[in-house]
Amino acid sequence: MGMTRQLRRSAAVLGPGALLLTTLALGSFAPAQAMTTGDVSRDCVVADAHGHDEAAAARGGERVRDHRAIDALEQERIERDFQRRLEQESLEQERLEQERRPGARAVGATVPVYVHVMRDANGGGDVTDSQIAQQIAVMNTSFSGGKSTEAADTGFQFTLAGVDRFNNTQWHQDKQSATYRKQTRKGGANALNIWLVDFDYLGIATFPWDYKRNPGIDGIRVQYTSLPGGAATNYNLGETATHEAGHWFGLYHTFQGGCTSTNDEVGDTPAQSSSTTGCPEGRDSCTLPGLDPIHNFMDYSYDSCYTMFTAGQATRSQQMWTAYRG
Numbered sequence: 466m467g468m469t470r471q472l473r474r475s476a477a478v479l480g481p482g483a484l485l486l487t488t489l490a491l492g493s494f495a496p497a498q499a500m501t502t503g504d505v506s507r508d509c510v511v512a513d514a515h516g517h518d519e520a521a522a523a524r525g526g527e528r529v530r531d532h533r534a535i536d537a538l539e540q541e542r543i544e545r546d547f548q549r550r551l552e553q554e555s556l557e558q559e560r561l562e563q564e565r566r567p568g569a570r571a572v573g574a575t576v577p578v579y580v581h582v583m584r585d586a587n588g589g590g591d592v593t594d595s596q597i598a599q600q601i602a603v604m605n606t607s608f609s610g611g612k613s614t615e616a617a618d619t620g621f622q623f624t625l626a627g628v629d630r631f632n633n634t635q636w637h638q639d640k641q642s643a644t645y646r647k648q649t650r651k652g653g654a655n656a657l658n659i660w661l662v663d664f665d666y667l668g669i670a671t672f673p674w675d676y677k678r679n680p681g682i683d684g685i686r687v688q689y690t691s692l693p694g695g696a697a698t699n700y701n702l703g704e705t706a707t708h709e710a711g712h713w714f715g716l717y718h719t720f721q722g723g724c725t726s727t728n729d730e731v732g733d734t735p736a737q738s739s740s741t742t743g744c745p746e747g748r749d750s751c752t753l754p755g756l757d758p759i760h761n762f763m764d765y766s767y768d769s770c771y772t773m774f775t776a777g778q779a780t781r782s783q784q785m786w787t788a789y790r791g
């Protein structure tokens with residue numbers, strides 16, 4: 466897209482006030498396109514009035530804010546709704562389980578994955594079936610805690626349910642993203658749709674609590690060069706899809722909320738004032754207990770630095786699944 470594809474982390478230069486370019490309007494999905502044409506800072510967040518779409522990560526292959534903006538008040542509302550649903554769903558599940566499978570408890574799930582390869586009109590921007598298989602394998606290792614003895618097994622695994630390929634330069638560049646997602650998305654709330662595109666970001670995700678309002682766009686958009694063996698230096702081990710899937714399960718960034726005890730709504734991820742760049746061992750950006758969780762998949766570190774989800778994140782993902790996707 467004529468942009469320099471240098472692989473830089475922007476998070477360090479994000480000032481909190483610089484993040485927002487909110488369009489107060491409009492009802493539809495113009496903002497996602499608008500930001501590629503406007504002269505906006507690379508770390509802007511664009512959201513429509515209904516909060517349907519998110520925006521904005523990683524220009525030039527960095528990780529930057531990659532979901533719609535969620536302020537403290539909305540975060541509280543989301544948590545209240547989540548807890549209310551969880552209570553209802555848990556009671557219902559308990560009842561069903563007692564009827565059908567006494568003693569059984571659902572923990573995690575196997576998630577069907579649909580990969581949509583959005584190539585340009587000439588077939589450029591393709592990935593091989595082998596890369597897709599490797600991508601699924603990376604996610605399975607990462608979500609099962611296979612990269613570190615400290616890592617939690619989230620209980621989630623992924624199985625490839627389908628691959629399709631399109632030749633459309635607009636779609637390849639993530640233009641008309643609401644349209645192409647609605648036209649190509651497959652499966653229900655439990656299906657992870659991954660659209661592989663060439664845009665200014667590493668990835669963009671939707672959250673589970675937004676599924677009901679707009680199921681057609683649910684899923685993650687991922688820079689195709691971030692798949693294993695791709696050209697995105699420092700970000701080509703396939704962990705961008707892991708990070709985006711984390712949002713899709715309902716996880717926030719570990720630096721959500723900054724140096725607050727609420728932080729990312731997960732108790733065992735120490736608070737962080739801002740996102741991490743690279744892999745700075747020993748970083749400690751808050752006076753609250755604990756070093757920054759730079760190895761956590763929900764920070765912005767390099768792929769090679771990522772090793773873990775925590776037990777708290779596993780629990781939140783499972784509960785989110787019960788409330789919104791199961």
Ligand SMILES: [Zn+2]
Binds near residue numbers: 529530531532712718
């Ligand atoms: Zn993210």
